[in-house]
Amino acid sequence: MNEISAKELYKLYYDTIAKCCTFNLNSYSDDELFYNLFEEFDIGVHSFFHDMSLARLSKSSLIDDVALNLSKKIREKWLSLSGSICDKTITAEQIKTDIAWQELFSLCDQLKSRLDGLK
Secondary structure, eight states, rough: OOOOOOHHHHHHHHHHHTOOOOOOOOHHHHHHHIIIIIIIHHOOOOOOTSSHHHHHHTTTSSSOOHHHHHOOOOOOOHHHHHHHTTOOOOOHHHHOOHHHHHHHHHHHHHHHHHHHHOO
């Protein structure tokens, strides 16, 4: 299997963060919210926010140290949040209003703004 290029990795990484930004979340239906968070974002965070992927993006100068640190915080926050709801039912309203989820969305907004500024 061939390894994807650093630029393709960056595109997938960027697309992942776009799934969890406040602007996009507020425009999603409940079904879209759950799909984008628990399918698309979850897979992306596990793959493209993994330490090896982040190191590759950093080494390729596609992200700076600020973006790298925000990415690590986002991954950590996501793993904590998603792990805490495995056996619970959560509503879209709870996701949109709970302070812990708001912290995740704020980190995602900060990272997306940072990435947009680096382009």
